[in-house]
Amino acid sequence: MLRKILKKVLLTVVVLIGVLVIAYVLFNNFYPSFGGDVTKERQQVYKQSEQFKEGIFINKKAVPKDLSFSESLNLAYKFFTIKVPNGRPKEDLKVIKLDSANVADYKSKTRMIWYGHSSFLLQMDGLNILLDPMFGMVPAPHPWLGDDRFNKEMPLEVEKLPRIDAVIFSHDHYDHLDYETILKLKDKTKHYFVPLGLGVHLEAWGIPADKITEMDWWEEKQLQNITLVCTPAQHFSGRKLDNSQSTLWSSWVVKSLDENIYFSGDSGYAPHFKEIGEKYGPFDLALMECGQYDEMWPDIHMMPEETAQAGLDVKAKKIMPIHWAGFKLALHDWKDPIKRVEAKALELNLKVIAPQIGQEIIVADSVSTYANWWKNL
Template sequence: MRMIIWIVLVVIAVIVAGVLVFVNQPSFGRLPRGERLERIKRSPHYRDGQFQNLHETVMITSDNGRVGAMIDFLFRRIEGLRPEKAVPAVKTELRAIPLEENVVVWFGHSSYLIQTDGKRILVDPVFCMASPVSFINKPFQGTDIYKPENMPDIDYLVISHDHWDHLDYHTVVALKDRIGKVVCGLGVGEHFEHWGFGKERIVELDWFEDAWLDEGFTIHCLPARHFSGRGMSSNQSLWASFLVESPSRKIYMGGDGGYDTHFAEIGKRFPGIDLAVIENGQYNENWKYIHVMPLYLAQIAKDLGAKKVLTVHHSKYALAKHPWDEPVKNALKMKEHTSSEVIVPTIGEIIRDSDVE
């Protein structure tokens, strides 16, 4: 009996050691410390040891609780969860796009390139792995055609939050020498410093803070209704949406998050938004407050007062139990219920100046 107990203890110790080694890989990043942690503690959005949404947000809304929601997610079968054939995509030579052209190129899920007034902005690029291990969150066939080496030099890398499907360690490290500035929410900069980015290149903002990037370019950090974390601890860095004001346009980058009053408030503060990029996909009634449910898409466009809308967070990964192409259908239906022009591009397609002004 004593021998069995020792064997069990040894097995447990080996498992614990393996988990610790695994979560201490560089790709997990690092929790805020030092001056950054002190700044976080002073934030009005950091309470009770973690960042909070503007309004109370229940993470899991299932009547069966977290366990029931997890069982449903893992075992409930959905017809059409993944496409049966390759998703249509276009391989664009991004470096060949003249810098004076104002364009947007969407790479699937929440990764996209904005080129405006001579500057390139890359948002939430995930070109290698959308999870800690390669066999989880595998991209749909045909969608994985862009790699870090395909990207042009980037002036501003914008990261909405530190979830694996928005912040890919392998991608940002591969691009490190070709990125001018990193713009992110408070606390996310710790990951970048851990990965070798100098402090002088990191623009780290709390909600309602803004930063002058270059002549004619200002970026505003704004709320989102979501959460954060890529390891054992949650909500130690801030999730955010951002609005860029360039010399000729205003572009809103919504990041991840459910519907709330902040969209209308942003629309009032920044009238005349030329393009709004908003979340559409990976939603579920079991977590209806932290992702945009389809019925709110048109309302968000109205709240923001956006001239044009591009929806993202779909068409590359199956992170929720809805058919893979349902978000695209939602975007097409949205056209019938909003005065905003809704752009529904193919992955990799160039959305040119005439489409984003």
């Protein structure tokens, strides 16, 4: 009798494990938000890149470190069990709403509109450009797998945006490249500029290959009178367990005849900032990663003090901290990034601007100040 019961229990466990394995395989291979996979044929093309070695993209420094199974479990346990005081705002962040007609008809000085985290609308030389447009609610392949963003409202909904001349992406992580956002943008976007390999995701989501330009580090392209430069970063990529490092990550220089902007993407602090500053600086405005850091992953995200130093390295006239006030992806107080970077920047005599989500940023403006909108939240 006992043997029969044990057999039934064992059979149930085996069936359950089998169902879970099949569900994972189906989810991993067919759920659309994962995007595409780099083919062997594309890998042959990427072999021409100094950043591509033995089938993956690499940093100049040997990071990020491959975690052991126990280290990965420990990291996951800490992230999901540690309670972070003030880890996210107590209420949704209020945004400044934009008038769609004003955005569509804008022809004045180069300006930017922050959407929170690392997403921007850039209006330069009569063109509309989006940087890392992530307008979804959750930075994960499925809504159940992450927390909602801090601002549920947008300055201007995707559907009301005007024709987009170019979309620029820094890398393929979910808090920067979002499936649902691409579906909403693809019928109004003329062209996409991305690091090597990232085009496979866009193509998997229905973007024609001739509307995508993949670029390697230090490669330049012209968008009418605007120069786009794909520049280095120290980070990593991957949208599922089996395609880590299969696409490249980058920062970007966006330069018109009158203004020069640097967009750091995600990056740990490294010598590439000085190299970029020497080659393409000074910058009127540098959008610098500052948030989602931790001592457990110091090589792939900067501490706020490093963000300020990187701003000096790239020869920025002023910096704007980004990658904060959007999502909770680390274990720090949500206001910690802005407090620490401002303190270090003051010490370094570096100007910091921190506009509210949706607030107009005139790139060449060296006079305006911004209220500390986060202080009482």
